[in-house]
Amino acid sequence: MREIITDVAIVGAGSAGLSAAYQAASAGADVLVIDENARPGGQLFKQIHKFFGSKEHQAGTRGFVIGEQLLDKVEKSGAKVLLDSLVYGLLPDKSMGVISKGQNYSVKAKKIIIASGAKENYMAFPGSTLPGVMGAGAAQTMINVNRVLPGERILMVGSGNVGLIVSYQLMQAGAEVVGIVEGAPKIGGYGVHAGKIRRAGVPIYVGHTVERVFGKEEVEGAQIVAVDDKWNKIPGTEKTFDVDTVCLAVGLNPMTELVWMAGCQFDFIPSFGGHVPLHDENMETTVEGVYVAGDVTGVEEASSAMEEGNMAGVAAAEALGYLEHEEAERRKQEIRGRLNTLRSGMFGAGRRSAKEKQLEDMKSYLAAHKRTAAEQKEEVFFA
């Protein structure tokens, strides 16, 4: 097995991983980013819509353009990006198993930043295994990356920003969206995104769920039903749609497998998508030298993923001695300010309090246990 040795190894070349790479490499660290895809950028390259956020977060710029700008910065910073490469294991001594183009590698790093993103939730109902039922993210990849239409007539399940945005993009790609179904009494995403859908004549059925999807070999139709506030179905309120595709946009959950493997401690925060790693203000987990950033720390959005990546990159560079304490502090202060602005308002305040809980739980954990230094782990391993 070939061995690669680097200062900082980063799992995932999405918003968070690339931002971390840029920060650490431009401070002088030797950085390697590893991603399983053929192209870097993670979720960003699927996002053809103009982003929200503030001017500093390039709001009003389309997602893929933000991705191109970030990549350009990363290339100039000297960080290396290894594509088509899967990280399949991570040990507490910070060595990783990587399979790259059929070759096995062991990557040893002084600091590891896990920025593996999130995956889509699934939902089971009669007919949910029929071809034509798919994740909204999958449909988005089909239209915006591979340029194929998943279907002609689509029912979207879930009215969060993902469900709303993907519905809009499916219509832009030429499909018809017959409706959006939402179990909660309110629309989950931003009103302005919902407004685009409504102007296009698409109804949003709040307080409804999918009863069943039917078809012989593939989806031929779907039935929805109203639910009361305890999610009990209300008989007699069924509606049937003639559709060939049902998209599920029912939330995301953090991709934490590697973080578990590294031996990090977790918190349970439902609004962040379930189990999320404990981390401190520097994005460092309970295992010294293992950092996390982006959706893997709790599902938020691209702007906050970039800022968490910036934070982890600066902190890792500082810990390796590439940044003076004062300079690092100054940068962290700026990043913290921007993160606070992002986590505010009627949609962001919940994320801010969730993040505060995660940081508080980390403090209590550290007070009770010392952070597990990799060396201590090794002693245990070889004792």
Next chain:
Amino acid sequence: MREGVAYTGIPSAEELAACPGVPSAERMAKGRVAVIECVQEIPCNPCENACHFGAIEIGEQITNLPVLHEEKCTGCGLCVANCPGLAITVIDKTYSDTEAVIEFPFEYLPLPAVGDTVDAVSRGGEVLCKGTVTSVRKIKAYAGTAVVGIAVPKEYADDVRSMKRLKRG
């Protein structure tokens, strides 16, 4: 069904009346002006940066609602294409004795051509009346968003907000 943007995706009459981005009836009567129907506190501010005349203010806290300083607005329309929420239109109620012009962002292909007759739709996508296309602008600063203007009978000016998508050829 309950009213309001959080339930229907359409701002209610009360929400619009309270919205600081919607100009007064007096200002509307004077001609071209931006109508910003953005009623939820979301982290977003490109409209403020887009306006060269200082007519839109959000401030430090980016979740504040955009406030339109209606006396400063020239109706230039730059904010229309720069709003990722597609929440801004420019309305000219002085276009003619009988018609008003609504300029709205439009991100579907094919685009209409000037002079075409199209179906003018409400905030809920309902066809209200016919409209005549007066302008179709697609410039670099709009980054892929087209801004389409349509003339509609004056009585529909407060309700028409877009047009029906055209069939693909």
